[in-house]
Amino acid sequence: NPLLFYKITDVSVCFEFLDIIGIMRNQAGRYECKASNDVATPDFKYVNVVVNYPPTIQKIQSSETPVGRVGMLQCDANAVPKPEFEWFKDDKRMTNTQSINIQMLGTTTILVFSNVSEEDYGNYTCVASNRLGIQYASVFLFRPGTGRDINSSPCVSQSLWLLVVCITLLFFNC
Structure with a gap:
């Protein structure tokens, strides 16, 4: 030194x-x-x-919400300086409206739907950014029973069962 x-x-x-x-x-x-x-x-x-670094999205939470109920999508990101958040559906930037409220709680943002409608279902993008970088994550608002679990991954129990049956049939037919 x-x-x-x-x-x-x-x-x-x-x-x-x-x-x-x-x-x-x-x-x-x-x-x-x-x-x-x-x-x-x-x-x-x-x-x-202080060590500055670009955003890293740590956690996302999709929502399975029936029409007429309150739905919430969540996105958590770590960054220094603190990240700024934006929400998008398709190419449209989401803003606060009578039925949608964007909440910022430190390094977490929550997109709240006060009364979910059919038009609300779909894929949303959480964008976390600061002067050092940007990161994106997809989050889903979906109808109950549409084949997705709460972590946005497709439910595979029926698909796996069909795959096992097909492989078994192929194995015994050969």
Whole structure:
């Protein structure tokens, strides 16, 4: 670590620098600098190190909601600086209306449908961005019983059963 000395009248001042090359997110936090010699009591100074990084979407939550009920789509993202969020359906940017409310809670955004209609069903895109980058995630609002589970993955129980039956038939017919 480089030391810089400055002569001011008869007093020497020393500056110590800590270079963290290739700093990672988990290295952010409070650091302590301690100066000591054999003459005076040690002096402590603290510095808060902030590591900036682009958004990473951590969690999305789709919704299986009947017509006429309240539906919610959720998107959580980590980023420094804090991410800004936008919601899209197809190429249309979503805004607050009488039936749709976009809520921001720190690093989470929730798209709330106060009264789900047939036109509301579909694929929505959550966009998290800051000055360092952008990330997208698809979230679904779907009708109950349309073949999707709560995590937006297709229900495969019937498909797997049919696949097992077909493979069994092929195996025994050969």
